[in-house]
Amino acid sequence: MTEVKRKCVGCGQIKNREEMIKITRRNTDGAIVINPDLKTFGRSAYLCYNHDCIKKSFIKNRLSKVLKTQVNDELKGQLIDR
Numbered sequence: 001m002t003e004v005k006r007k008c009v010g011c012g013q014i015k016n017r018e019e020m021i022k023i024t025r026r027n028t029d030g031a032i033v034i035n036p037d038l039k040t041f042g043r044s045a046y047l048c049y050n051h052d053c054i055k056k057s058f059i060k061n062r063l064s065k066v067l068k069t070q071v072n073d074e075l076k077g078q079l080i081d082r
């Protein structure tokens with residue numbers, strides 16, 4: 001099986017998909033979903049499972065730019081609390 005590598009929006013490191021948080025802007029309604037199921041399609045961003053990367057991804061709206069939608073602090077809270 002080939003390993004799927006993704007780049008973290010926070011630190012820019014490339015890691016295995018399984019080691020990262022996936023955040024998807026769902027195509028159907030534009031909702032932001034954290035670690036969506038396989039039936040969820042949309043533009044996605046990836047983050048390491050650590051608070052630094054989560055916080056960094058909100059600096060200068062990086063995550064918003066990757067997802068091409070405005071993400072808010074509520075999402076940040078959800079990511080940090082998980």
Ligand SMILES: [Zn+2]
Nearest residue numbers: 008011048053
């Ligand atoms: Zn990272």
